[in-house]
Amino acid sequence: MHRHRLPGDNPRAPLTGTKLPPIMGVQSVGDGHGPSQATAQVPGSGMIRIDGYGHTMYLSGNTCVIDHVNRYFLDEKVVSTTCKP
Secondary structure, three states, X not given: OXXXXXXXXXXXXXXXXXXXXXXXXXXXXXXXXXHHHHHHHOOOOEEEEEOOOOOOOOOOOOHHHHHHHHHHHHHOOOOOEEEOO
C-alpha cells in the first residue's frame, strides 16, 4: 500500500541544533525504535526500557517508570534502566 504524504506530515529526521538538553525516552519491547533513536542523538540522554509490551506506562501506573520520569522532570536526573511491565 502506497502512502501519500500530506503537507502536515512530520517525517522522522535527524535532530538538529546545538545545546539540546538531555532527553528521557521510554520504550517497550513492542515499540518501534523512535525513542531510542532520538535519545542516541542527544548526548547525556537516557532510556527507560520496558521489559514487556504496552504503551502509556506512566499513565497506566507503572511505578518504576513514574519514579524515573518524575526525577527527570523534577530533579533533572537522567537514567538508563529497565522496568518491568
